[in-house]
Amino acid sequence: GAGVSQSPRYKVTKRGQDVALRCDPISGHVSLYWYRQALGQGPEFLTYFNYEAQQDKSGLPNDRFSAERPEGSISTLTIQRTEQRDSAMYRCASSLGSMGVGTDTQYFGPGTRLTVL
Amino acid sequence: KNQVEQSPQSLIILEGKNCTLQCNYTVSPFSNLRWYKQDTGRGPVSLTIMTFSENTKSNGRYTATLDADTKQSSLHITASQLSDSASYICVVRGLTGGGNKLTFGTGTQLKVEL
Numbered sequence: 001g002a003g004v005s006q007s008p009r010y011k012v013t014k015r016g017q018d019v020a021l022r023c024d025p026i027s028g029h030v031s032l033y034w035y036r037q038a039l040g041q042g043p044e045f046l047t048y049f050n051y052e053a054q055q056d057k058s059g060l061p062n063d064r065f066s067a068e069r070p071e072g073s074i075s076t077l078t079i080q081r082t083e084q085r086d087s088a089m090y091r092c093a094s095s096l097g098s099m100g101v102g103t104d105t106q107y108f109g110p111g112t113r114l115t116v117l
Numbered sequence: 118k119n120q121v122e123q124s125p126q127s128l129i130i131l132e133g134k135n136c137t138l139q140c141n142y143t144v145s146p147f148s149n150l151r152w153y154k155q156d157t158g159r160g161p162v163s164l165t166i167m168t169f170s171e172n173t174k175s176n177g178r179y180t181a182t183l184d185a186d187t188k189q190s191s192l193h194i195t196a197s198q199l200s201d202s203a204s205y206i207c208v209v210r211g212l213t214g215g216g217n218k219l220t221f222g223t224g225t226q227l228k229v230e231l
Contacts, residue, residue, distance in 0.1 A: 004160075033219075042206045042221035043161065091160055106219075108160030 002026060004109035006092050012115045013082055021077045021112045025094030032075050033093040033106060034067055043091055049075060082116045089113050120144045121209050121222035129228045134197055138225045140190040140207030148210040152181050152192045155204045155224070164192070164205075197229045 005024045013019050025032050031050055035043035045059040051072040060066070064082075069075040079086055093106040121142045130136050142150070149168045153161035165174045169185040178195045194201055207222040 035221075040226075042204075042208075042224045044221065045219055093160075105163050105166075108162075110160060 004092055004094050004107050006090075006109040006112050008112060009110060010113045010115075012117065014117050015082060015084060017082055018078065018080045019082055019114065021079075021090050021092075021114070023075045023077070023092030023094075023109060025073065025075070025092070026096075026107055029094035029096050029107075030072075031095045031097065031106075032069055033095075034075070034077050035091045035093065037089045037091055037111070039089075046077070079114075082114075084116045087114055087116045121207055121220050123205075123207050123222040123225050125225060126223070127226040127228070129230060130197055132197060132199055132229050132231055135193065135195050136197060136227065138192045138194075138205050138207075138227070140192070140222055142188050142190070142207070142209045142220070142222075144209040144211045144220050145188075146212040147185065147188075148212050150181075150183055150190050151208045151210070152179070152190075153206040153208060155206055157203070161206055161208075194227075197227075199229050199231070202227060202229045 004026055007022045011019055033048040034046040036046055037043045047057040047060055047067050048055055049069040052069050064080045067077045089111045091108055091111040093108045095106045124139045128136060147169055149166055151166040152164045154164050155161040164179050165176050165181040167174050167183045173182045180193045183190045192205060204224040204226050206224040209220050
């Protein structure tokens with residue numbers, strides 16, 4: 001299929017290590033979004049990109065979290081010096097339209113389950 | 118405090134029965150409201166989307182309503198099926214953050230039983 005893909009699907013790491021989570025959006029989709037979802041909770045917005053430009057990073061919890069989308073396609077969410085509270089499902093979504101297209105549908109990937117020991 | 122509150126937190130109904138899920142929000146200014154269905158272990162899938170000028174929107178057995186004045190929305194499921202068992206999440210798009218900041222509710226966990 002040509003949906004949103006994420007890798008790895010599962011990541012177990014030790015506290016203090018850095019991790020990089022990858023998102024491959026649907027081909028041609030302009031906007032890409034990162035969310036974090038704790039067990040039993042709805043997704044929490046982290047950041048989003050319009051092409052390669054990071055438009056809103058207000059949801060990033062602290063400066064250990066960063067994201068990039070250098071060529072306007074694949075994106076990487078990096079968490080430095082991981083802590084146990086970072087354990088969650090990290091989901092990526094993409095949409096066809098760009099900023100301002102308020103009704104554009106977001107298509108979600110399967111997520112990366114991060115566990116920090 | 119979450120700007121999108123959903124109720125009930127969980128619900129169990131018998132197959133074939135109807136149910137209504139509630140969503141109250143304080144996000145302002147408001148662009149649109151969407152209901153998602155999320156099966157366990159899967160990503161959310163959009164069911165309906167409404168702008169402030171729309172009062173009701175249907176998608177098969179799902180009917181969403183919106184009252185932008187009271188900032189309330191509901192999702193009504195008719196003749197429930199076992200496959201309706203999932204988490205239903207209300208998502209509000211605000212007009213800040215470049216028009217693309219979404220606020221998610223915590224969801225209603227629905228279980229449909231025989």
